[in-house]
Amino acid sequence: MEGFDELKQKILTSVKTKAKYEVIKNLTRWLSEDKVFGDLTSHLLGLDYLSRSGKIIFFSKTKQDFLLAGADFLQEIFNRSAKPYSQNLKLYFKQYKKDGDMVKYKEKIFEVWSNNIGFLLSLERLCLNLIIRLSAIATETRRLVDAVSRFGVHILATRKTTPGLRFLEKYAVCVGGGLPYRLDLSSGVMIKDNHIKAFGGMKNLLSFFEKLEDEKLRRFLRKGITIEVQSKKELSYALKIAKIFKDKGINFSDDILYQRCFIIMLDNFDHRDAKLLLKKIRDFSSSEGIKVFIELSGGIRPHNVGLFARIRPDAISTSYITFSPSFFPDISADIFLD
Known part of the structure; x- marks a missing residue:
């Protein structure tokens, strides 16, 4: 019979697979809800031109340590959201913290670079909302x-x-x-x-x-x-x-x-x-x-x-x-x- 830790990990992996599918299934609706492809601010300022490149780094601003959840889905969100964009759009990722890690004040969580900084800006809030809510639930549960x-x-x-x-x-x-x-x-x-x-x-x-x-x-x-x-x-x-x-x-x-x-x-x-x-x-x-x-x-x-x-x-x-x-x-x- 499987040990306690092995079985809990198996349950976690199974539910994570379902959660990832939920991200994929809901992403079009989430993008539509926030009108990600109609970002007036980025359009007005010309930030969605491919000549504007840079990166966004997600990090903790809270002085209380918390348990991270949802960060493992961020790369999936960016990659899938990029499909309607130009084929010249490029993305590079660096994940500093993974789900289940404790995050301290000012620690980096996730970084994404693109040759279209406007694209990154349009997805910033969606990604933050997701990891903030899931991290709140994970932290409360751990408590x-x-x-x-x-x-x-x-x-x-x-x-x-x-x-x-x-x-x-x-x-x-x-x-x-x-x-x-x-x-x-x-x-x-x-x-x-x-x-x-x-x-x-x-x-x-x-x-x-x-x-x-x-x-x-x-x-x-x-x-x-x-x-x-x-x-x-x-x-x-x-x-x-x-x-x-x-x-x-x-x-x-x-x-x-x-x-x-x-x-x-x-x-x-x-x-x-x-x-x-x-x-x-x-x-x-x-x-x-x-x-x-x-x-x-x-x-x-x-x-x-x-x-x-x-x-x-x-x-x-x-x-x-x-x-x-x-x-x-x-x-x-x-x-x-x-």
Whole structure:
């Protein structure tokens, strides 16, 4: 079986491939949004003539160290954006920092030279916006990962991401040492509160799984299942469902990194109640011989993540790392003419 570090690297590489494809897929729209090929300022000043050559250097202006993410896509963005330009357009690159590196104040990140300085100027903001946002997510994720790692707890992202940037933001989480969790709705079954309400409650859900034919159940659960619970009563039903899965011969992974797990998500409990319910789940798991992973979610932030990590769930999921990270690095770009 693969080691922990090897498997996390494999997950990172897989999500990075998806993120790169997302860049390629969205680039035309991004260029159109900023009217990159209609830069009035460069046209007015004549900066888009091929006789004007020089380079842009991206660097840190923030005094707080941050974790870099997104820089590995910059060369792809410049090369693909150059295709509509003259065949005489030339580009040369130098990458000082790669994704996953810590960046200090005034350190250089990326450099690009061109014989058309206007072309570089037109792409400056697009590139800065991307690496600033992804670096913010990666840095925030690392902050949480560092806070919980000694307790053996994983940090999970959620699907609360910017539309069109799902894989890029999940990639940034992975750069920060977190796990992407579900990339989309097809990545596994997750039964949340609204599903339970729509189905008529946990009692109906239990009855459904009891009656569902084994082969169909096995097919739908091959990528794992998460059941959200918001009360002690709902937890009792969730544990009964786990027993049904065992009796039907459904096998889940013993390692949360493989994402083929049975997970119970304790949502919006305070740490005292979460601790009691966690013990109940652990006792059930031990007595029944069923591996149940425990995820805590809801209102967990840097100020209280340690409190929840100390009760040692398997994972903590939080949406704020992708939705509203607290720190955005100040990354700038300086131009140098030949």
